[in-house]
Amino acid sequence: MIELKDINKTYNNGQPLHVLKGIDLNIEQGEFVSIMGASGSGKSTLLNILGILDNYDSGTYHLNGTLIKNLTEKQAAAYRNRMIGFIFQSFNLISFKTAVENVELPLFYQGVPRRKRHELAMQYLEKLGLRDWAQHYPNEMSGGQKQRVAIARALITHPQIILADEPTGALDSKTSKEVMALLKELNRTEKITMVIVTHDSGVAAQTDRRIHISDGLIVND
Amino acid sequence: MKDLFVEIWESVRRNKLRTCLTGLAVSWGIFMLIVLLGAGNGLLNAFSEQGGTFATNSMMVGGGWTSKPYDGLAQGRRIVLDDKDIEVTRGKNFKGIVDKVASTVGASDTVVLGTKHVRGYIEGNFPARMEMEKIPLTHGRFINDKDITDQRKVVVLPDNMIRILFGEKVDLASVIGKRVKINNLQFQIVGIVRANEMQDNNLFYAPYTTVKTIYAKGKEIDDLTFTFHGLETEEENEAFEKNFKAIINKLHRAAPDDESAIWIWNRFTQNMQMNKASGILTIALWVLGIFTLLGGIVGVSNIMLITVKERTHEFGIRKAIGAAPGDISKLIITESIVITAFFGYIGMVLGMVACEILDATAGHNVTEVMGMQMQLLKNPTVGVDVALEATLLLIIAGTIAGFFPARKATKVRPIEALNAN
Secondary structure: OOOEEEEEEEEEEEEEEEEEEEEEEEEEOEEEEEEOOOOOOOHHHHHHHOOOOEEEEEEEEEEEEEOOOOOOOOHHHHHHHHEEEEEEOOOOOOOOOOOOHHHHHHHHHOOOHHOOOOOOHHHHHHHHHHHHHOOOOOOHOHHHHHHHHHHHHOOOOOEEEEEEOOOOOOHHHHHHHHHHHHHHHHHHHHHHHEEEEEEEEEHHHHOOOEEEEEEEEEEEO | OOHHHHHHHHHHHHHHHHHHHHHHHHHHHHHHHHHHHHHHHHHHHHHHHOOOOOOOOOOEEOOOOOOOEOOEEEEEEEOOEEEHHHHHHHHHHHOEEEEEEEEEEEEEEEEEEEEEEEEEEEEEOEEEHHHHHHOOEEEHHHHHHHHHHOOOOOEEEEEHHHHHHHHHOOOOHOOOEEEEEOOOEEEEEEEEEEEOOOOOOOOEEEEEEHHHHHHHOEEEOOOEEEEEOOOOHHHHHHHHHHHHHHHHHHOOOOOOOOOOOOOEEHHHHHHHHHHHHHHHHHHHHHHHHHHHHHHHHHHHHHHHHHHHHHHHHHHHHHHOOOHHHHHHHHHHHHHHHHHHHHHHHHHHHHHHHHHHHHHHHHOOOOOEOOOEEEEEEOOOOOHHHHHHHHHHHHHHHHHHHHHHHHHHHHHHHHHHHOOOO
């Protein structure tokens, strides 16, 4: 599913910063993986490259057999839209849109008709127990609810992988557990590949495979 | 499409005051453009009303004074046109260009009715002159061919002279057929024209042959007018006039290149120049209006830049979940066009209302300038064509206003946009 070979990435902000120093990584379909590392270790950069939000300098990245390299913004957007679902620490919901409108948005960019995408979004919200909250705005919801809206938004396009960046980072411990349980269940029942970046070993412990990154290299898999 | 407008409404709704203030500048710009063009139209309409009283494909020719010695004669000699000139103008020299030729002779005289009398200028005319000079006949008829051949004593008087003779409240139509005395001869009134307010020399018309005989004018004529065709450019007209002068000058023993021996009033080139002048005026008004509008456009562009900056994070989210750069720029440019067009239309409607008010007030004011009755503005409004052009202008303006902000929004990489706050 995910094939990384010798990925290198250097940031050039004033002085060059070599963030990823040759990452080799294979993640199979249906895996439940966590990537751990201290801040500055390069784990977020790796996640951004996996999510086609950022490009890399050398090496190869194959996603589901497609080489992801030198894409135009338009192509990258299309791949992100169809193959990848994102879950962020700060939820990244659009504040002036209701829960259901937020969930609909990826389908809007696929050109799905309004009625159809509304129907689908309602199904996903129901699945995540948020049916009654569909017409609420993000600031009217709790952190756990917001993250579940975000998960619904990530799921609605049937992505091959879900990339989660500290999905529980802004949640209390009880809600964290619920969200992790939800992700685990989605992995088990829907067979969605799940990659979670975290520095919380408690979160990592719930995944099937733990990858440790330190100073731009994988040190422990 | 509906989704796009829902998005735009969501964005505008969050910044009502800001959007309205900026929109006001656009409204003002379009308002000024419409009012300027309306007033300009009024001015041009008033001009052409006053200047457009003759056939535009005609020239009037009259005698002048020589400006150089020639053929043994000194300069400063008066040239009087005569029958020979009519013949030559009609003749083979100008075949294919000159169509109809009509000449006039005239004299100052008094029209008498009982104890009432009014001084005026009796002008002997051919029937063709009515068309050439656009003589504004209101009642009866003009001179006809039979009047010419029979040397009938008939007269066409302006309404102001009729009122002096028959009283202020006279029914003009009832005057036709009545007789007046001119030069101690009975003349029958056959037609009435609208008096020319620009000149108060009480010009009235009688058959050419009649006037010539009564006032013993011999071969001499006052002026001659002819219609023509086939001279399309100013250069062609100039060349024709030069040639015409050379030929007529020779008949009067004046130098062929003498510019002032005879004068030519070419209504065609005059009209051409007037059209050119009005074209320049219209362009100048558009430029003024567009510059006024420019302030509004810069405002909209500015607001869109701020909006883009504020929404960077949101655009980052959209990009992460699959919005292509085109989706984002479409959003911004459409928002810009909608704001510009919406407020522009308000300005346009207000501008048109202002034009109507102008029409209802100043549009009917007749001002007296140096003893002449003048209407400064006539129908100072704009047509559908201007409204359509202004609409097109607004859409272009909106696109331009949205273009740079949109480019800025699409240039930010998704990861930077997501991290922005």
